[in-house]
Amino acid sequence: MDVKKFLKDCYAAMMAGISYMVPVIVAGGILQAIPNLWTNGAAAEAVEGTIAFTMYSWGSSLFGMMYYVLGMFVAFAIAGRGAFVPGLMVGLIAVNGSSGFLGALVGGIIAGYLVKSVLMKLKLPSVLQSAKPVLIIPLLSAAIMMFLMVFMIEPVCGWLMNLIYDAGRFVESIGYNWLLYAFFGICVCFGMGGPIIAGTVPLMLALIADGNVEVAAVMNCTACASCYGTALATVLFKKKYRPDQRANLPGLLTGGICQITEFQIPFLMDDIKVMTPCYILSGALGGIMVALTGVTTPTFHGGIFTAFLASSVPLHLLCILVQASFTCLFIGIFKKNLSEENEEVSELVAE
Template sequence: MKSKLSDLRGYLMTGVSYMIPIIVIGGVLIALSIALSGVKAGTGANVTNPILVKMMNIGVKAFGLMVPVLAGYIAFGIADRPGLAPGLVGGALASEIGAGFLGGIVAGFVAGYTAKWIKSWKVPSQIRAIMPIFVIPLLSALVVGTVMYIVGAPISNLMKAMTAGLKGMGSANSVLLAVIMGSMIAFDMGGPINKVAFMFGSSMIAEGVATVMGPVAVAICIPPIAMGVATLLKPKKYTMEEKEAGKGALAMGLIGITEGAIPFAAADPVKVIPSLVAGSAVGSAIAAIGKVADHAPHGGPIVLPVVDNKLMFILAIVVGVAVSATLVNILKKDVVQKDKNEDNNIEELDIEF
């Protein structure tokens, strides 16, 4: 059982390691374009400079590859090269139906294990040559595509139900509403559940109720900042790749890009996601108690100029980050860092033999 869990984590880490550069490209370029342009009340990020628009577009396109790359390389880790193409297809479909990175993880495992199973088939020698480039990718893509389309409708219905539920709560339950929305923002970090809370907060601005977006703006930045802070506080609990991703996550959090925390959540969802949800829920509750209002459909410290009750906004972020970073570092164990000299010695031995 322990060996199987270790294998699953290894496959996840394969996907995450290839996904991290994509998130860094997308997150940093989007963050820079917004940071150099600023935000405006009622409109959010206001990128108009032609060069910055192109920079933002490059970042958006990179972000569009995030889920397909995650799914593709999870499948690659499981089934080797025949798993890559169906994994990419499954990840693209997960993005299309709004299933986010969690849907990408499902797509990667479905594609990978399907491809691995088809690889085990005993087939005539005449067909064996075309199995890796034709039969395995094609059949695997059909299977993962079918699974993604089956889960698409329930996800859509769930989103509609959650939106209706949030609207029904009204302003009387402002703290409870903030806790729920903060939790939703952190749960899938840019995925469908996150989007429901974000769109609801944004729609309330148009109706003149900016105090709903205030807690959302706090929750948006807590996951990436918390993970960046966590890697600085307890570096032994993170791989070299994760420590580098932590630096990028800090920058993304300051600009309100929740996706900066996704590499950590994808690599260790059981420990990371609950920690981030807890911190975001606490931060959002503090923002609601402090009647924080955000007049721009965006989040993070970058919206401070258009926020009411700025001190409470900052306090909510600081407390939320502290809660998440502390929890995740309590839950995570130290990782064994590879010694580069050890790798070099292994390579030399391989050459000699």
């Protein structure tokens, strides 16, 4: 067995699942948040039948579908359509249990390989072949994953999730919110939609669910600010970037507006030694700024749309401005200029 290929495939499946899950989170979160504009932040207590109640309740339902989507599409990325049903079973148990994100992720991977490696190769009499994709594989794989989730994956992943949650709660209880928020900011800015941020999202969601809405502002502010800071650097320090990198300015601005940190990945990979500490320190600063200002947002995703729903729009913008300025300044100081020779080559390539 090629371990490197296996890990690479698991990572690709995880990223595929997250890419399908994020729009569900964004849309559901924003639908939940919008009614707070005219209910003074009390959309959760809106009267049944009102527009606020309808938007908040269905937004919450959509938001709650994220682990179903994660489990299904992680499994789908590995084994195709045949893995949808066991992936859905995984998500169902993860949502109703304590394993959450980790359970849906691990269960989705196992469901995918179960279908791909075992059930798809199952030999059946010719009379049963037509029933294989619509009955036999979905039924067997769902049943197997039900037992694996309930008796193995859910207990282990649930314990790990509770351990992470308790660690975060401990830091919060001793009054070091700024340290916890700095950690979240680092995960957001440096994680860029990958496993680092994915592993901390459950703790963020748990804290938000318990009323700590400052955590939502940490994620919103730090993700947007790092994109804006990188975008500003490509404009102010042109000698540090190739023409093809400067041409990515619209993408970085889109990342800042819509809170999509993945637009920064090419800049990180192009200069890991400089951009790694840049994004780590930038994220930590953004988290600390939220702790100092106490600004909150009703949902942790949505970019500029969420910014307008902040408890204090000026303070929210201040947090973004400080972090973005730091990111840009760090790049200006530590990132080396391109050599004249490399600039000329880059210009010719661009032409």
